[in-house]
Amino acid sequence: MNDVEAKVILDTGAFCTFVGKEYIQIITPQLKNHLLPIEGVQCSSASNNIHPFGILDANLCHIDARNHQQALELSTQGHVGTGGPPPPP
Template identity: 45%
Template structure:
């Protein structure tokens, strides 16, 4: 090693793991890359990593989720894209899946080819999704394993975009979304008829409940 290099210079260019026992030295404030939102409004200034794809010749949405542990979709969303898609599921070993402290119930594995459209040249990925019967997301979820093996990098330096593979000049932009918070208001529950017939047909409601709670 060249004598002109110091240990700190080497560490600067290597990946470092967080260690609670590590001495906190040379703490610097991170530089803000954009205009900082007014105090108390940062929660309405963000955006998601949901983008558009083409799958089964239909437009769909997918969430590039580096924090997810498994790639999945809900059975009802699958039916929107693939008619009778559940008939094509591959069997799955009995496993436990959890998401946000909720038990997920897998029906099987669905293999699909999805296309990320781009005017210069679109890119196709082959992915296996776990299909869950209690996943309410209205999009597919692509977890970190596929982001890693396909080299999907999300860049938030200034404008949010992502690249696929070694070509870092071909950038895929995330669709613009409205920066607003959904107003929470009291509405009458509308229960999916299929859900009632399939899941709640044997449910019993306690006669001790008030009409408001029953509703």
């Protein structure tokens, strides 16, 4: 995953998100084969409302994996957002 360029949705955080078919086709056409149908889906949030900030191009780097959670560093210029040094190559 290191240094893979991708389009990502930047928002305040969510367990899952809803995106349009056109957006899926742009960012990763093969993902549509793994989506759940909207019928019968129940979503809830224990936090405040989710607010989208936008879509941006970013380089993804895997930086941490604890308790079955993955943390990703979004890097558009250098290494930002980790609070520490960049991961080793």
